[in-house]
Each structure stands twice: as C-alpha cells, then as structure tokens.
Amino acid sequence: MITDRNAPAHLLIFAREPVLGRVKTRLAAGIGAEAALQVYRELLAHTAQAVAQVQVPATVWLAEAPTLTPAPTNALPEWPGLPWQVQPAANSLGARMAHAFAAAFAAGAARVAIIGTDCPGLTATHLTNAFQLLTTHDVVLGPADDGGYYLLGLRQPQPALFENKNWSTPTVLADTLTDAQHLNLRTALLPTLHDVDSAEDLARWRVG
Template structure:
C-alpha cells in the first residue's frame, strides 16, 4: 500500500484547442470548427473537475504549443490549465509508452499515488477524481471504465509497465486487456462508475440528449 505521507498526482493527457488537431472522428461528423468548439467545452469541464479535486496535476500535451520555443517555461501554465505545469508527450511513441513515462516521472518526483485522465469524458467530476485516489489507499490499481471498451482513468500506487504494453489503443479491447493483465499480476483493482467518452457525432448526440 502507498505511503500516506506521499502526495497524490494527477496526469492530464490533453491537446491544445487548435482547429484541425484532434477529434478527427467527431470532426468527420460535424465539421472541424464545430468539433473544436466541443473540444473547448470538454477541456473546460475537465479543467473544472481537476481544479475541484484539489490534487497536484501535470498537463501532458500531445504536441508543443504553437510558438513554444526551446526556452518556453513548462512551469508557466497554459491558458486552459491555470495553476498547472505542462509537459510535452514523447513524439512518435505509442500511447502506452507515453503514459508509462508520465507515470514514471511522477513517481520519481515523489508521488505516492498517480492517475491519468484524458479530456474526452464530460461525466468526469472532482468527486470521481477524489474517489480514485481514495481507492488507491486500499487497492493497487483503480480504473474508470468507458462504455466504448476503453478507460477514462487509470491509477496505481506504483508503476506496472505491463498495464501499458501490448494494447490495441482506441479499441474496445483496451479495458478487458488491462484488467486481464492486472489479474495476471495479482493486483487488487477498484473500478469507478462507467462513463462515456465523446469521440463521434453519435457520442455527442447522446450527451446532448442527456443519455
């Protein structure tokens, strides 16, 4: 179990809200400009949940911000993430490798419980984030299942690299494969409520309809 004296840390995997970057499936259904507006809304909801959870967090951006040169200070927060330092995810690495590196750096910096989230889940709340870190007091791993077969949150109290290896990312096999790996490792897993991500026009319509 984690040392209660060690702080928790939240990793936020995000993109800068730039037209034409990210949300490609959503943009295919509603257009790039509308998809960008939805992504800005999702960013705001995620940022509010992170702020409300009052947990130290680092934002890991998929690409360097526009105009960010070598001398740009990552401790100077981005406009969407006031109060939080940011890093850039390793280029050309699979998602699992990028998450593993972010976890490794957080643990190396002294965190005792670490969780990662994305920015596609409007149902994520500060209460759920706090619940995730509470679960890591008595479990080895906590997962927030998404109804598309992935997860919106993964947390652990020490690094388990096998949970990030050999996954077909962005498919319905991610969650079951992760849980199977955790079982093979003998890890105690807690699960949060199932939520849904906004990846497509159909997902957006469900959200707007309140489903």
C-alpha cells in the same frame, strides 16, 4: 500497502492544445472541424473545472508542443496554474502514458492517476474517489462504455499494463483488467462513464 490517505498524490492530464484541425478528428468527420473544436473547448473547460475542484497536484501532458505558449514556465490558457510537458515521441499511447507515470513516481508521488479530456461525465468526486481507492488498491480504473477507460490510477509503476494493447479499441479495458489479474494486483473500478469521440457520442451526450 499504502494506507495513508495523505500519501503524495499526482494527477496526469493527457490533452491537446485546442487548435483547429488538430483535435477531435473523428468528431470533425461528422460535424466539421470548427464545431469539433468548440466541443473540445467545452470538454477542456469541464475537465479543468473538475481538476481544480479536487485540489491535487497535476501536470498537463500535451500530445504536441504548443503553438501559443513558448515556455514551460508560462501556464497554458486552458490550464491556469498547472505545469505542463510534452509527451515523448513514442510509438504508442501506452508508452507515452508509462513515461508520464514513471516521471510522477520518480518525483515522489505515491498515488498517481491519469485522465484524458474526452469525458463530460467526469467530476471531482470521481477523481477524489480514485485517489482514496489507491490507498488500499494497486490499480483503479474508470471504465468508459466504449470498452476503454477514462481514468487509470496506480500506486507504483506497472509497465505491463501499457504493453501489448490495441489502443483506442473496445478491448483496452478488458485487456488491462486481465493483465492486472495476472500480476495479482488489487483492482478497483469507478462508475462507467461515456466518452465523446464521434458525432454519435456527441448526440448521445447532448440528449443525456
């Protein structure tokens, strides 16, 4: 069991380049593509700030190759100072996440967490707590109130947690917890937060 809080940690960020028509398509259906792009830029800036504050080595994994930054040696404008890679052309989100986790563990990390860029309530405190919990737990999950999760942390590869899931549905969190239980993995939960995926989500965020 890892109990050293200084064990190498790594944060994985699944993101998209902020390009009109390629981000927040569900949100764009309700408020238009231009407005959705602005919201996405706001969410990116919020997430980047939280990541910078936690001061943990991090890698940005883009859903598609960027159009504005030609070489991986150049930092992305939204993520200054962070290395980036392109997610593999896998059929499922789970396969892409499993690949990113495997790469981080292969590079020597002992505590790895993954986040997206849809959660305006995410703070550096959530990230710090996730890595602290990974010193005594096998799995850390940050539940989203839509039934998914905004963060998943592991201290060793767990391929089963990424298999047989209906991604982007309200069963993802429950199915992941069930798999973790079947694998006898010690699991911890962070506070439940709210994702912004639709116009209704956006309205709720603005009111809150």
